[in-house]
Amino acid sequence: xxxxxxxxPGKELTYEFLTNVLKEVMELFPSEYIHIGGDEASTNxxxxxxxxxxxxxxxGMKEEGxxxxxxxxxxxxxxxxxxRKMIGWDExxxxxxxxxxxxxxxxxEDKGAESVKRGLRTILSPGAYCYFDSYQDAPxxxxxxxxxxxPLEKVYSYEPVTEAFPADxxxxxxxxxxxxxxxYIPTPEHAEYMxxxxxxxxxxxAWTNPEQKDWKRFHAEALQEIKVLxxxxxxxxxxxxxxGNRPVALSVDNHLAKxxxxxxxxxxSDSYPAGGESALTNGIHGGWVYTDQRWQGFLGKGADVIVDxxxxxxIQQLSIDFMQLRGPGVxxxxxVSFLISNDGKEYTLLKTITTTLPITDExxxxxxxxxxxxxxxxxxxxxxxxxxxxxxxxxxxxxxVK
Numbered sequence: 001x002x003x004x005x006x007x008x009p010g011k012e013l014t015y016e017f018l019t020n021v022l023k024e025v026m027e028l029f030p031s032e033y034i035h036i037g038g039d040e041a042s043t044n045x046x047x048x049x050x051x052x053x054x055x056x057x058x059x060g061m062k063e064e065g066x067x068x069x070x071x072x073x074x075x076x077x078x079x080x081x082x083x084r085k086m087i088g089w090d091e092x093x094x095x096x097x098x099x100x101x102x103x104x105x106x107x108x109e110d111k112g113a114e115s116v117k118r119g120l121r122t123i124l125s126p127g128a129y130c131y132f133d134s135y136q137d138a139p140x141x142x143x144x145x146x147x148x149x150x151p152l153e154k155v156y157s158y159e160p161v162t163e164a165f166p167a168d169x170x171x172x173x174x175x176x177x178x179x180x181x182x183x184y185i186p187t188p189e190h191a192e193y194m195x196x197x198x199x200x201x202x203x204x205x206a207w208t209n210p211e212q213k214d215w216k217r218f219h220a221e222a223l224q225e226i227k228v229l230x231x232x233x234x235x236x237x238x239x240x241x242x243x244g245n246r247p248v249a250l251s252v253d254n255h256l257a258k259x260x261x262x263x264x265x266x267x268x269s270d271s272y273p274a275g276g277e278s279a280l281t282n283g284i285h286g287g288w289v290y291t292d293q294r295w296q297g298f299l300g301k302g303a304d305v306i307v308d309x310x311x312x313x314x315i316q317q318l319s320i321d322f323m324q325l326r327g328p329g330v331x332x333x334x335x336v337s338f339l340i341s342n343d344g345k346e347y348t349l350l351k352t353i354t355t356t357l358p359i360t361d362e363x364x365x366x367x368x369x370x371x372x373x374x375x376x377x378x379x380x381x382x383x384x385x386x387x388x389x390x391x392x393x394x395x396x397x398x399x400x401v402k
Contacts, residue, residue, distance in 0.1 A: 006041045009067040010051030019078050032085055033102060036075055039089035041068050069095030076101055087123070090115065104177065106130075113164040116172045125177040129158035130202065132194050133181045138243040139288055139364040143193070145184050147327060149288040152239065155201040156218055159210055178202045189235040196229055196236040197222045246366070248285040249294070256315070257307045257380065257401040258283040265304035272297025272395070279397075281307060286397035288364065290323055290330055295395040302333055302386040302394050307401065312342050312378040317402040318350070319370035320382050322394060326362050329392035333384035336369040340377035347381055359390040 007014045025034060043064035046052040052067055059070065068091070076086045076098055086092075087102040090111040097103075102121035105112040108128070115122040124130075134148030160176050178199055185191050200222055204213070219239075226236050244250075252258075260281050268279075274296040275282050286294035324332040332355045339347040351371040369384075380401055386394055 006043075006045070007071070008049060008051055009046070009071045010049055010053070010055040014071075015074060018075060022075070022078065023082075026082060026084060033087045034079055034084050035087040035104070036072070036079075036092075037089060038068070038072055038092045039106070041091065043067065065094060093118075102174070106179075109162055109164055112160075112173075113162075113166075116165050116169050119169060119172055121174050122172050123174050123177050124160045125179060126158075129155055129205075130176065130178050131181070132178050132198050133184065135288065136194070136198060136237055138246070141243050143184075143190065144362075145194075146181065147289065147325065148291065149245070150198070151242070151244070152198055152201050152219075152222065152237075153215060155198045156204065156213070156215055158202070158205050160205065176202060176206045192235040193237055196234060197226055197239055198237075200225060245287045246285065249287040252283040253285060253398060253400060254283060255400045255402050256309055256313065257281045257399055260310065261308050262399075263306040263308070265306060266298065266301055268303075269297040269299050269393070272393070274397070280305060280399045282398075284398065285321070286323075286395075290325070290328075290393075290395040295323065295397050298384075298386070298394040298396075300386070303382070303384040303396060305399060306344070306379055306381045307399060308344070309378050309380065309401065312376050315340070315375050315377055315380065315401060317370060317372050317400070318380060318382070319368055319400045319402075320384070320396055321366055321368050321398065322384065322396050324357060324359075324361065324365040324367070326359070330395055331359055331387055331390040331392045332357055332365065332367055333394055334387035335385055337383045338371045339381040339383070340375055341379040341381070342377055344379045347379075350375070355387070359387060 022034065046064045046067055056067065061067065072088065072092050072095055079086050080098060080100070085100045085102065087104060090103050090105045090107055093103060093111060093114055097120060099119060102123065103115040104123045104125055105115060106125050106127050108126055112122055112124050131148065131150065133146050134150040135142050135145045136151055161170060161173060180191060180194055182191065185194060201218065204218060223239055226239055229236050258281055262277055262280055272290070272295065274294055279296045284294055286292055290297065318338045320336065322332050323330055335352055335354045337352040338350045340350060341347045350373065353369045357365060357367065382399055384394055384396070
């Protein structure tokens with residue numbers, strides 16, 4: 001096992017080590033269930049491992065992913081032999097599981113529905129709603145966090161059980177779970193700040209029928225409950241002075257390019273399509289996080305898009321936003337160029353803007369690149385080059401033409 005990496009399923013020493021650790025865990029914790037983790041394992045180095053390949057051949061496995069299923073099965077059996085039951089993250093669903101095992105679902109509704117359909121005890125904990133280590137307000141107003149943006153209202157909007165869940169097996173849904181990963185949380189007081197009042201919202205999600213939920217009522221009650229928590233010595237988020245989402249993300253931007261066809265000279269990333277080919281001209285700006293389905297991602301050389309305004313018309317402003325968040329490898333472009341054309345073939349350069357923010361800057365930055373002037377054109381084009389020193393992704397949300 002490399003530091004911070006995966007165990008080798010092909011070595012018996014792995015199982016000796018894991019079972020010895022679990023023996024100590026069982027001595028310390030008398031709980032009926034033991035959570036084994038099991039998420040986000042990479043199979044890449046198993047492909048080159050002779051021990052893993054030998055095990056695959058001996059067991060008739062066709063894919064490296066089956067090695068994880070094999071390991072999970074052995075650990076599940078060990079726990080059962082010792083009078084305990086297994087819980088694991090939803091990656092364990094790839095294999096056969098004992099009916100006594102439970103699944104913690106973090107990757108979304110489809111995994112939760114699959115677990116319930118299989119009759120497994122299911123704990124719902126999707127990252128989009130239940131990861132309280134994310135920012136809960138505008139990132140520049142908050143202590144440094146791992147990323148993301150999960151305000152109180154979004155937690156409250158979560159509906160755990162949907163039509164995808166079989167009605168006759170809803171008793172398999174044990175409940176919901178909030179998570180707080182502490183890489184960026186150095187003190188207990190900081191942990192309380194990240195938990196409250198979001199935990200109050202998740203509690204209401206768990207015990208309230210959807211038709212009885214009322215955000216305005218809950219928000220008012222949460223403000224009062226925060227006062228109670230503060231009087232008891234808890235350190236909470238200041239909901240009274242919440243900034244909220246990025247202002248431009250709260251309304252539709254009606255501009256000349258809205259609804260117009262976009263040609264992608266350089267394709268967007270399949271991993272971050274946002275709204276697909278309409279993402280940059282749908283009038284909708286992104287929020288504080290690139291994962292909100294509004295920011296479109298680009299790899300390779302960067303972005304190069306052309307918008308057909310359908311007829312030549314006066315233009316006074318072109319603008320586009322890009323994001324930088326160093327941690328996950330999201331960087332501003334090295335430079336951005338605006339161009340125009342009337343025939344879609346020959347383009348005239350209006351302006352090139354070079355980014356000055358260092359790639360070492362750790363803060364979330366959303367920067368607007370724009371041109372202001374007077375011209376007439378049918379086609380407008382923007383080119384944004386990835387900084388070769390930074391690499392990573394470019395993310396943009398809307399190409400605005402006025």
